[in-house]
Amino acid sequence: METTTTIEDTLPIIYISGLLIFLVGLTIFVILQIIKTRRNENNFNKLQKKLQKDKGNAQEYYELGSMYLDKKLYVQAVNLLQKSQKMAEDEKIDQENKALICNALGFAYYGQEQLDLAMRHYKEAIKLYPGYVIALNNLASAYERKQMTVKALETYQESLKYQPTNAVAKRRAESLSKRVVET
Numbered sequence: 001m002e003t004t005t006t007i008e009d010t011l012p013i014i015y016i017s018g019l020l021i022f023l024v025g026l027t028i029f030v031i032l033q034i035i036k037t038r039r040n041e042n043n044f045n046k047l048q049k050k051l052q053k054d055k056g057n058a059q060e061y062y063e064l065g066s067m068y069l070d071k072k073l074y075v076q077a078v079n080l081l082q083k084s085q086k087m088a089e090d091e092k093i094d095q096e097n098k099a100l101i102c103n104a105l106g107f108a109y110y111g112q113e114q115l116d117l118a119m120r121h122y123k124e125a126i127k128l129y130p131g132y133v134i135a136l137n138n139l140a141s142a143y144e145r146k147q148m149t150v151k152a153l154e155t156y157q158e159s160l161k162y163q164p165t166n167a168v169a170k171r172r173a174e175s176l177s178k179r180v181v182e183t
Contacts (some may be wrong), residue, residue: 058088069111081108085102102122103134106119106124106139119142133163137168150180157173
């Protein structure tokens with residue numbers, strides 16, 4: 001008795017194998033995300049407890065403020081980032097790191113729809129660290145939100161001078177260019 005395998009016979013095995021590979025990949029992805037989240041939450045809790053007990057340094061306040069930003073808890077982030085900014089002055093932190101704090105503060109204000117304060121902090125970040133592309137993009141985004149299209153376009157173009165491959169700035173500048181030409 002001779003058995004021949006046809007495509008119809010192997011098709012279910014191929015489908016089940018594919019499904020099994022997909023499910024294993026998905027399971028690994030979920031497990032890695034859980035581990036990452038738990039690690040972040042542990043760091044968050046440790047840093048939060050430390051800063052409640054003792055006075056921290058500018059970097060620790062910045063890190064905790066950034067964690068609050070990730071959680072979209074902007075009011076708490078502003079308080080911590082302001083402490084970080086104040087301590088950065090006392091600790092003689094370099095300009096680049098001060099710019100990071102200013103940009104994060106701007107982002108926290110932006111998240112609260114306080115665009116004027118956000119823009120002020122973005123501009124301060126750029127003043128401290130000219131060529132800070134992320135702050136330039138954030139400032140341009142705030143200009144866009146305030147319907148200041150020409151200023152937004154100019155700021156995205158400035159960002160592209162420092163980083164010509166910046167996909168966000170390219171895409172937004174192209175879009176805004178079309179709007180400016182149309183009006």
